[in-house]
Amino acid sequence: MPGALLYQNISVVGYSVSALVNSTPHLVAETAQRVIKLVAEGVLKLPISEIFPLEQAAEAHRRIEARAHVGKLLLRIG
Numbered sequence: 532m533p534g535a536l537l538y539q540n541i542s543v544v545g546y547s548v549s550a551l552v553n554s555t556p557h558l559v560a561e562t563a564q565r566v567i568k569l570v571a572e573g574v575l576k577l578p579i580s581e582i583f584p585l586e587q588a589a590e591a592h593r594r595i596e597a598r599a600h601v602g603k604l605l606l607r608i609g
Contacts, residue, residue, distance in 0.1 A: 577602075577603055578601065578602030578603065579602050579603050579604075579605060580600040580601055580602035580603060580604055581604055581605070582604075582605045582606075582607050583604065583605070583606055583607065584606075584607050585606050585607065585609075591604045591606060
C-alpha cells in the first residue's frame, strides 16, 4: 500500500486538533464559529445516518466500530 501511494504521488496528511487548540486557540475558536454558522445557514450539511436512544448506545458503538454507517450516528437523550 505505501508503495502504491508513492507510485501515484499521493500524500496522506493528518493533524492533531488538540495540538492546534494548545498552540493557536484563537484560530480554532474562529474556525469553529464559522463552521457553526455555515451549518446553521444550511450551507454545510451533516449527514445523519441514524438516531439511537441512549439505551442503545452500545449498538451505535458497534456500528461505528464495524463502519456500518454513512454519516453521523446520534444518541437521543431523554
